[in-house]
Amino acid sequence: MGKATGFMEYKREVPKERPPKERINDWLEFKNKFSEKAAKIQGARCMECGIPFCHSGLDIGGMVSGCPVNNLIPEWNDLIYKGKWEEAVKRLLKTNNFPEFTGRVCPAPCEGSCTVGLNDPAVTIKANEYQIIEKAFAEGWIQPEPPEKRTGKSAAVVGSGPAGLAAADQLNKLGHKVTVYERQDRIGGLLVYGIPNMKLDKKKVLKRRLKIMEAEGIEFITETEIGKDLSLAELQGGFDAVVLTGGATKARDLEVPGREADGVHFAVDYLKANTKHILGDQNEDYISAQDKDVIVIGGGDTGTDCVATAIRQGAKSVNQFEIMPKSPSERQPDNPWPEWSKTLKVDYGQEEAIELFGSDPREFLIMTEEILTEEAEGQKIVSGVKTVKINWERNDENRFVPIEQPGTEKIWSADLILIAMGFLGPEETIIEKAGLEQDQRSNIDAEYGDFKTNIDGVFAAGDMRRGQSLIVNAIDEGRKAAAEIDQYLS
Ligand SMILES: Cc1cc2nc3c(=O)[nH]c(=O)nc-3n(C[C@H](O)[C@H](O)[C@H](O)COP(=O)(O)OP(=O)(O)OC[C@H]3O[C@@H](n4cnc5c(N)ncnc54)[C@H](O)[C@@H]3O)c2cc1C
Ligand code: SF4
Known part of the structure; x- marks a missing residue:
């Protein structure tokens, strides 16, 4: 010490x-x-x-x-x-x-x-x-260090988020030949097309690491979706093992009248399009919040990224709705050390909104009842949101359910609505086509520890196996799955 x-x-x-x-x-x-x-x-x-x-x-x-x-x-x-x-x-x-x-x-x-x-x-x-x-x-201590010897074995990694990158890095270090397949046009998963640039610089930080991995011998193939452009069976034919790290990217939708209107988007679509735009793409799917009243539905970290992005784009106002109650400012007796502390965070997006608009953009215990629309040039576009305040109460089955508070309905003006209500699990194209088994939460069924799917030689790790989580968990799973694959290959 x-x-x-x-x-x-x-x-x-x-x-x-x-x-x-x-x-x-x-x-x-x-x-x-x-x-x-x-x-x-x-x-x-x-x-x-x-x-x-x-x-x-x-x-x-x-x-x-x-x-x-x-x-x-x-x-x-x-x-x-x-x-x-x-x-x-x-x-x-x-x-x-x-x-x-x-x-x-x-x-x-x-x-x-x-x-x-x-x-x-x-x-x-x-x-x-x-x-x-x-x-x-x-x-200059971080330099490419390609493996001294190659084993003659090969592995394909499907998906290039932190789980896929960690698995690729580990397998490559062990001497296996690694190819990473990514359906997007850039490598990085949510590191590139989720987390905004002001939290993680794509050119300076992500690219710096990818260059090292390439110099160490990892091959990256973009714009190739496994299950669509190439089947899992074809991939198995070309590699000794496959690890699926495709993330849990199926977003939870908001099922209310008016959802189909122009101006309502999923958070990740909005964030991805913005990142492409600031990286210099001329992308037609770019969504601007400039001079708009923006409502972000979802009080979590993805919602906060939307708040901060909309502010940088020049939004007129930004509000963020959270259906859960406000967390306490200090640890409660039922949340003792060393548990994860469930206290109220004022994150960067909220700090910025407070500075710019004078108040925290979050509204707690609020539920969206309807998206209000108007007709413009033959199209139905967003004009506002109708909300109601709620309380959480136990029902007859002893489960907490939201109960509307009478007389608390409110109409909010809105030109852009961003849905950041979490994720439901992995997308199913590859799962259905390849006959991969799923667990009760619709993630790929593979035990933490051996990471084996029901198909021999095919492993799963990261959010695709555990559901939407954290970068550090994805890295952990990628590393541990690589160790299991190494054993399998040996
Ligand atoms: C907006 C947002 C912000 C976040 N911020 C943070 C944060 O600040 N800190 C934190 O710890 N966590 C954060 N998270 C969570 C974190 O990003 C994820 O838990 C993590 O990226 C999961 O890593 P992964 O490698 O499992 O999957 P992902 O990062 O989702 O990567 C999966 C990749 O696989 C590709 N893919 C999917 N299917 C196929 C296929 N069939 N063929 C080829 N490619 C395929 C996808 O295109 C994607 O690029 C955030 C999440 C979101 C949505
Ligand atoms: S990676 Fe581990 S040590 Fe680093 S911030 Fe996350 S939990 Fe802490």
């Missing part, structure tokens, strides 16, 4: 973000790095617990607690404190293929279970991770 009393002497400090008023004028990342001195101090706050919960990656009450890839957090915190950056990055890369992604966008379940967090604000684990990997890139 570097500094025995560090956690008592130093306060938690995180790197200052770019101020909302400045950052809403561009699409650049808003997070900054620490100075090296500040990182050292924050590293010194780690107590190096005998049993560190932060790197345990446990499932408690259906929620992740600690780091799912089991990052060796106390070890690298100590190395930062001692200024041994090169050793710190070696430790970090032992468990995480892409700390530059998680260091930017992971919600950091590690920090929820940090022991310092019992009495004080947790150690800045995520910011430390970001600092280590960015220093390593800046120093």
Whole structure:
């Protein structure tokens, strides 16, 4: 342990973000790095617990607690404190293929279970991770390292999100020949066409990693959908093993009158089109919020990404609806440490809306009853939304159900409605065509641990196996599935 009393002497400090008023004028990342001195101090706050919960990656009450890839957090915190950056990055890369992604966008379940967090604000684990990997890139320590020997075996990865990329990286490092198939025109899954550029820069951060992977021998094939352009059987014919990492991209729809009107879009379609646009594509599907009253239906992180995107596009107003109640500002007795802390977050999109419009854009306990429309040039276009406030009450079967509060109906003006109500599971083309078995939640049926589907030599990992989740879980599954595939190939 570097500094025995560090956690008592130093306060938690995180790197200052770019101020909302400045950052809403561009699409650049808003997070900054620490100075090296500040990182050292924050590293010194780690107590190096005998049993560190932060790197345990446990499932408690259906929620992740600690780091799912089991990052060796106390070890690298100590190395930062001692200024041994090169050793710190070696430790970090032992468990995480892409700390530059998680260091930017992971919600950091590690920090929820940090022991310092019992009495004080947790150690800045995520910011430390970001600092280590960015220093390593800046120093030129991250260079392509192709495997010394090839095994003569090959694997196909279907889908290029974090699960597919982690599986590809691991399999390639083991010497297998890896080809990644992606149906989109760019590699990255939701890293490219979900998470907005201001959280994860596509050119500087994602492309930097993909270039290294290519130089290490991984082949990327875009605009090829398995199950449509190529069958799974054809793929099996050409490779010794296949891993399916196609994500859980089937969006939950809003079933209310007026849904079919022009101006109502799924969040990911909107975010994807915007990313294409800022990357320089002349895409006809681009949706602009400029001078529009925007309503985002869904109070989660995807909804927040829509709020921040609409603000940058120049929206006239932005409101965000959440059907659940507002979370408490502090941990409740039924949500103790080291569980994931279910407290109210004011995320970047809300911060920006507060700065620009003067209030938090979120409305809690609200339900959309109808999308109001008007006719323009023979088309039905969105003109507003009718909502009602609700309470959650138990019904006769003891299940919580939303109960409308009489007299709380409200009409909101709207020109653009974005549906960010979560995801229902993987799309079914490949599943149906190849005869893959599904679990009760419609994900591909494969046990965590062996990742085997009902078809010999075909594995599944990431959101396609577990449902929409987190980057860090996808990386974990990709790594572990690769280890199973390696055993299968050997
Ligand atoms: C808008 C948004 C923001 C998010 N923000 C965060 C965040 O800040 N932090 C975080 O931790 N998590 C975030 N998530 C969740 C996270 O992005 C996902 O859990 C993660 O990307 C899942 O990784 P994956 O590799 O399993 O699938 P995906 O990233 O979904 O990638 C799957 C890829 O497979 C491709 N594909 C599918 N079927 C086929 C086929 N048949 N043939 C070829 N290709 C195919 C798809 O086109 C896609 O590119 C966010 C999710 C969304 C929607
Ligand atoms: S990957 Fe996420 S959970 Fe793991 S150490 Fe980094 S921020 Fe924490």
